Amino acid sequence: MVQSVLDGRSLSNVRADPHKFTFTGLVTCGHCSCAMTAEIKKGRYIYYHCTGHRRKCEEPYVRQEAIEAQFEASLRRLHLDTEIFDLIPRALKESHGSEKRDKEQAGARLRSEADRLQQRIDTLYVDRLDGRGTLEFHDRMAKLWREERARCLRDLEALSGANDGFVDDGIALLDFARAMHSGFAQRPLAQKRTALKLLVSNPSWADGKLSVEFKQPFAMLEEIAPV
Incomplete structure (x- = not known):
């Protein structure tokens, strides 16, 4: 539509x-x-x-x-007169700019967490090869960290898939509405x-x-x- x-x-x-x-x-x-x-x-x-x-x-x-x-x-x-309407895009873009920065910061945190969990999994694998710790402990921790890392990657994918163009589409629709009469x-x-x-x-x-x-x-x- x-x-x-x-x-x-x-x-x-x-x-x-x-x-x-x-x-x-x-x-x-x-x-x-x-x-x-x-x-x-x-x-x-x-x-x-x-x-x-x-x-x-x-x-x-x-x-x-x-x-x-x-x-x-x-x-x-x-x-709305153009002078008044022009305030809306400015406010929306400022708000979206702040939201975009928050999203970028959240993405950086998720990537860092995913990398940290991968390092733990790699270290755990080396410990297992060297005979440190029990097999049960290695399997349990590896399963836990893989699940946590998968969750981080899913959240990161959701952030990356967000469409930044929705602000421009929204402004265009509001402009359409104000002129429809x-x-x-x-x-x-x-x-x-x-x-x-x-x-x-x-x-x-x-x-x-x-x-x-x-x-x-x-x-x-x-x-x-x-x-």
């Missing part, structure tokens, strides 16, 4: 199924929590209404353009659906109003955005 969102060209080239509507499966009725379904009127106008599966619902039909306009207004709550109605159907699945949580429609909550970390943008 991250890659598809960041690759705007691939989203733009997706052909929308003519029978698949933008908000189908995304918006529920705020009165009864049933799904909102869509249908075409007069061959061109798309209207949404509550399915009324649980009970008869009095929420009137609503044009798709009305829902789009309110989604655009909601997404505008994520907008611009021209929302004109964006391709596939891009709108993908963006809403990524950004919002359980949007609902009732009494002509859209209720939207944002998922984390995008809700952070709303919290720091100027009123």
Whole structure:
């Protein structure tokens, strides 16, 4: 999903199924929590209404353009001016720099511990060849130190496998979120659906109003955005 969102060209080239509507499966009725379904009127106008599966619902039909306009207004709550937004990458990179240094230090400790255990195993093998100590002692200690060394190597591999690019991907996604409101109605159907699945949580429609909550970390943008 991250890659598809960041690759705007691939989203733009997706052909929308003519029978698949933008908000189908995304918006529920705020009165009864049933799904909102869509249908075409007069061959061109798309209207949404509550399915009324649980009970008869009095929420009137609503044009798709009305829902789009309110989604655009909601997404505008994520907008930050560039001057403010630029503080986020700086803070994230500073935090990640500190975390990266901690990771490097932890890796050095694990490598040192693995080397120390290997030296112990080698020394134990020489002692065994020279007849120092009992066979039972040698086998028991060798097994213990090999297990400890294997654990060190596993932890070291986990540290080495961490992806340092996630900070840049995260910044790109936050930047995508803060700009999504611009021209929302004109964006391709596939891009709108993908963006809403990524950004919002359980949007609902009732009494002509859209209720939207944002998922984390995008809700952070709303919290720091100027009123």
